[in-house]
Amino acid sequence: MTDINFINQTKALIDNLKSVCANYGLGNDGNEFKIITQVFLYKFLNDKFRYEAKKVNPTLAEADNFQQALENLSEDEYNFLTVLIGADIPQLRPQHMITYLYNNQNQEDFAKLFDDTLRQISLENAEIFSIKSSSGAKDKMFDELSQFISDGSQRDAFCRALVNKLFEFSFEKMFEEKYDFFATIFEYLIKDYNTDSGGKYAEYYTPHAVARIMAKILAPDPVSGVKCYDPSAGSGTLLMSIAHQIGEENCTIYSEDISQKSSNMLRLNLVLNNLSHSIPNIIKTNTIAEPTYLNEKFDYIVSNPPFKLDFSDFREDLQKDAFKDRFFAGIPNVPKTKKESMAIYLMFIQHIMYSLSDKGKAAIVLPTGFITAQSGIEKKIRQAMIERGWLRGVVSMPSNIFASTGTNVSVVFLDKNADNEHIVLMDASKLGTTVKDGKNQRTVLTQDEEEKIIETFNNKEAVEDLSVVVSKEEIIAKNYSFSAGQYFEVKIEYVDITPEEFQQKMNDFETRLATLFAEGNALDQEIQKQLKGLKYE
Structure with missing residues (x-):
């Protein structure tokens, strides 16, 4: 099945689940998002278990009726099956399967059976599949979804409707794919609930092209046993790209994000991408104020942090001695007006630099204004990157590469073992084609353009009107500017x-x-x- 077919079927499932919620009075209700995402999690766990069980048990793989074959297993055979599929795979019993619920949907008090099933799955899989907060408390994977229906007489019908929609198609064939396109589903699912319209803690989506470019520049060579981290992970698009580039079996994922929505979606993403072993490393927290991994160091860090955000509530706490090493360049002041304009991305850059291992590498999406600011915290950070010898290069992206924001962005690449005589500065702003994306304009890069950016950067090539290769000394002479345009030769034709x-x-x-x-x-x-x-x- 092609990516587009998968995406279309998944979007259709989302629409069907929204329709169920609307039919039972929960359309645009505050609980609708919880219901849909939790039902999705149940669907993914169910299909992942079926997929893995069939891989290790020929009887189940060949059975015309998987559910009946699973129920026919003895206790010893079932226990052996769970050993074979491994602890990182969802552990579901026959009565936990969607097919079981579908077959028993006409029994009395079906809503209780539905809720009890999800509760049992949650308890038996909490060690791997629950998300922790900064306090160490684990989330409850599933609520009692039927209880969101205030009219008790409708609860059985509501749960039957959900199960019938889940029964219609399977994700099983998709588990062999690389889910770089999962962000498309995430965006489609979450867009109706992102009511802040870009305000406090609203989620954004890193375009797949940008994620692929970051991953292929960051990790061009084979590695193993590395730790990858995103301090503002969202749904995990950047983490998935770097994991696919390195190989899921060669890395462990760590993440922090303040959004419960994003953390839940990242959990789904890890289930889909054979990275369930990293789910315990997903932390819901305020990375800047209450970092869980402050004492950890990471080999690869990817991040598209929020650019502007009001963090005045905890700014003063960040000035304590405990944070001074981390925020070496300073902390933005609280403006008298428009507190939401505080440049929190400057905090994330410093946090990332602090979190790199001795061989660490990082790729950070930043507003392009950062690379040329003449003074302030921005310049202090750039100066530190150069003086420490960590700057590998910068790629300035086309405008509107992000549909959700018109801010021009650049990707800064750091490497603690960078080649300081061959720093690549690239202006890719002229690449791409503008397309309509809903009410917005978005710039789309072709595959050839992606490869051109990656190969030019990794080969350290100077290409007319695209890239320059400069030394640490040349950047210092230009007042630490990271803008490729300031290094292009001015040509006069005679x-x-x-x-x-x-x-x-x-x-x-x-x-x-x-x-x-x-x-x-x-x-x-x-x-x-x-x-x-x-x-x-």
Whole structure:
């Protein structure tokens, strides 16, 4: 099945679940998002278990009726099955399967059976599949979804409707794919609930092209046993790209994000991408104020942090001695107006630099204004990147590469073992094609353009009007500017002409100037004439 078919089927499932919620009075209700995301999690766990069980048990794989074959297993056979599929895979019993609920949907008090099933799955899989907060408390994977229906007489029907929608198709065939396109589903699912319209803690989506470019530049060579981290992970698009590039079996994922929505979606993403072993490393927290991984160091860090955010509530706490090493360049002041304009991305950059291991590498999406700011915290950070010898290069992206924001962005690449004589600065702003994306304009890069950016950067090539390769000393001489445009050569084209052609051009210039002067004099005289004619009334 192609990516587009999968995306379309998944969007159809989302629409169907929204329709169920609407039919039972929960359309645009505050609980609708919880219901849909939790039902999705149940669906993914169910299909992942079926997929893995069939891989290790030929009887289940060949059975015409998987549910019946699973129920026919003895206790010992079932226990052996769970050992074979491994602890990182959802552990579901026959009575936990969607098919079981579907087959028993006409029994009395079906809503209780539905809620009890999800509760049992949650309890038996909490060790791997629950998300922790900064306090160490684990989330409850599933609420009692039927209880969101205030009319008790409708609860059985509501749960039946949900199960019937889940029964219609399976994700099983998708588990062999690389889910770089999961962000499309996340965006489609969450867009109706992102009511802040870009305000406090609203979620954004990193375009797949940007995520792929970051991953392929960051990790061009094979590695193993590395730790990858995103301090503002969202749904995990950047983490998935770097994990696919490195190999899921070669890395462990760590993440922090303040949004419960995003953390829940990241959990789904890890289930889909054979990274369930990293779910315990997803932390819901305020990374800047209450970092869980403050004492950890990471080999690869990717981040598209929020650019502007009001963090005045905890700014003063960040000035304590405990944070001074982390925020070496300073903390933005609280403006008298528009507190939401506080440049929190500057805090994330410093946090990322603090969190790199001795061999660490990072790729950070930043507003392009950061790379040329003449003073302030921005310049102090750039200066530190250069003086420490960590800057590998910068790629300035086309405008509107993000549909959700018109801010021009650049990606800064750090490497603690960077080549300071060959720093690549790239201006890719002229690449891409503008397309309509809902009410917004978005710039889309072709695959060839993606590869051009990646290969030019990794090969350290200077390409006319695209990239320059400069040294640490040259950047210092340019006041630590990371803008490729400031290093491009200014080319003046010379055209050979004869003495006669030169004289003719000069005569033409003189004639044109004489005409302009004459017209100017005539205008002056007319103005003076009009002024003399003015009278006081």
